[in-house]
Amino acid sequence: MIEKIYSGMKAALLLACLGLAWPAHAQQDERAEGTRPDTGPAEPTGDAGAAEKRYIISSGPDEENLAGRWSDRTLWLELEGGPRALALLTREQDVPARGALLVLANEGDTPAAGMAGALHEPMARAGWAVMSLGLARLPVAVAYSRRQTAAGVAGQQAAVGDQGNATDAGSEEGAANAGGEQVMIDVIEEMSAESPAEDYRARVQASLDAAVQRLTDEGYERIVLAGVGRAAGHVTRYSVGSGRAAALVWIAPEFSGTAEPVSEWLGGKGDWPLLDLHNPGAGEQVRERQALIRRAGIAGYRPITVIAGDPPAAEHAGAVASILAAALARGQ
Numbered sequence: 001m002i003e004k005i006y007s008g009m010k011a012a013l014l015l016a017c018l019g020l021a022w023p024a025h026a027q028q029d030e031r032a033e034g035t036r037p038d039t040g041p042a043e044p045t046g047d048a049g050a051a052e053k054r055y056i057i058s059s060g061p062d063e064e065n066l067a068g069r070w071s072d073r074t075l076w077l078e079l080e081g082g083p084r085a086l087a088l089l090t091r092e093q094d095v096p097a098r099g100a101l102l103v104l105a106n107e108g109d110t111p112a113a114g115m116a117g118a119l120h121e122p123m124a125r126a127g128w129a130v131m132s133l134g135l136a137r138l139p140v141a142v143a144y145s146r147r148q149t150a151a152g153v154a155g156q157q158a159a160v161g162d163q164g165n166a167t168d169a170g171s172e173e174g175a176a177n178a179g180g181e182q183v184m185i186d187v188i189e190e191m192s193a194e195s196p197a198e199d200y201r202a203r204v205q206a207s208l209d210a211a212v213q214r215l216t217d218e219g220y221e222r223i224v225l226a227g228v229g230r231a232a233g234h235v236t237r238y239s240v241g242s243g244r245a246a247a248l249v250w251i252a253p254e255f256s257g258t259a260e261p262v263s264e265w266l267g268g269k270g271d272w273p274l275l276d277l278h279n280p281g282a283g284e285q286v287r288e289r290q291a292l293i294r295r296a297g298i299a300g301y302r303p304i305t306v307i308a309g310d311p312p313a314a315e316h317a318g319a320v321a322s323i324l325a326a327a328l329a330r331g332q
Contacts, residue, residue, distance in 0.1 A: 063134075066110055073120075075131075077210035085207040087133050087214070088112060090120040094127035098328070099222030099246065100215045103132045104208065106229035106311055110134040115228045115251060115308065118317030126325035129220060133207055135231050139196040201234075208238040212245075222246045224328060228312050230254050233262060240265045247273035247300075247331060251320060252282075252308040253289075263292035269300075273331050276303040277320060279310055302327065 063086040067074040075087045088111040092098070101123055105116035111132040120130045208225070215223050225245040227235035232253035239245035253276065255262060266274070274293070278286050286303050293301045306323050309316045 063110075066112060070112055075214065077207060077214060079203070079206045079210055082203055082206065085133065085203075085210065086111060087131050087207075087211055088117070088120070089131045090124045090129065092127050092129045093124050097129055097220065098127040099224060100129040100131065100218075100220035101224050101226060101249075101324075102208070102211050102215065103130065103226045103228065104204075104231035104235050105132060105135045106231055107135050108137045109228070114314055115312040115317055115320065118314035119226075119321055122318050122321035123325060126321065128325070128328075129215070129218075131211055131215060133211055135204065135234070136200070139200060141196050145197070201237075204234045205238055205241075208235065209242065212242070216244075224249060226251055226324075227253065230256075236262050236265055240269070247275070247328065249275045249277065249324060251277045252279050252310065252312040260292055263289075263296040263298075266293060266298050267296040269296075269298055271299040273300040274298055274302065275324070275327055276301065277306050277308060277323065278303060279308055280305055281310075 067076075067086055070088055073088045073090055075089050077085045077087055079085055101119070103116045103119055105111060106114055109116060111117060111134045113134070116132040116134075120132065123130045212223055212225075223245060224247045225235040225239050226249035227233070228251045232250040233255055235245075236248060236250075239248050266272075276286065276289065290301065290303055304323060304327060306320055307316055308320055312320075
């Protein structure tokens with residue numbers, strides 16, 4: 001009888017432990033699912049997906065919720081061949097306006113976040129209308145390709161050394177195989193990133209074009225484009241290609257690799273105003289950019305030291321706006 005009671009108690013205790021463990025395990029799974037980051041491009045399944053591959057670019061937080069919080073400043077920009085883009089517009093506080101500043105946020109930021117969102121008030125007080133656009137995170141394939149490109153120089157040097165050692169040891173076949181495998185990997189990575197990169201870039205450029213057109217329709221004649229962090233390359237590409245920017249501003253710019261492609265885009269722009277607002281610790285990168293841009297013949301390039309944060313942060317927007325407004329006023 002005692003043994004039966006003891007067995008029953010053990011069974012009940014086991015069931016109680018399982019009952020406690022299972023909810024905790026389920027909650028852990030739910031927390032993991034809720035905090036799992038966006039994995040980037042999604043592909044449709046089935047025959048339709050095989051016939052035509054489409055890459056979905058995440059814009060981060062829900063734009064509808066963001067528009068609700070900033071309803072008095074929200075503008076929806078219609079993009080040709082794609083979903084609309086959210087922009088925030090703050091009117092100038094002095095009349096007549098000095099112009100309009102279009103700010104593209106740092107990668108992964110919404111129009112209201114970080115430096116882009118915090119520039120609205122101080123620049124409006126300085127007499128500028130301010131419109132900001134968000135910049136979505138890169139699709140996973142493109143982000144991976146960018147990391148590989150950044151590490152490419154070191155990898156190529158290591159591969160050359162390995163091939164040289166293999167040849168010295170009489171293993172020419174092994175070196176050739178290693179080189180062939182590396183080339184194949186590079187080709188596969190380039191192909192996998194090409195389409196989502198083009199889609200991503202096309203949407204950013206379309207958003208900038210729609211924003212500039214909206215500001216033009218609002219009556220602003222002087223439109224200055226600013227890119228925060230990794231957005232600097234996007235605004236430069238658009239400004240050069242469209243010819244619609246009165247001036248270009250980089251705020252703590254960050255480029256993939258070197259700034260050489262950017263200097264090539266800028267070739268022949270002459271005295272076009274280009275303000276490089278950089279952090280104090282970016283001296284080496286600034287000297288490199290300055291040399292490249294001067295060789296490209298950009299007489300209007302001006303590097304200006306300002307604490308913007310790394311990455312650029314909202315808390316430094318007042319200092320950035322003060323220097324930016326003064327620099328733009330001298331350029332009028």
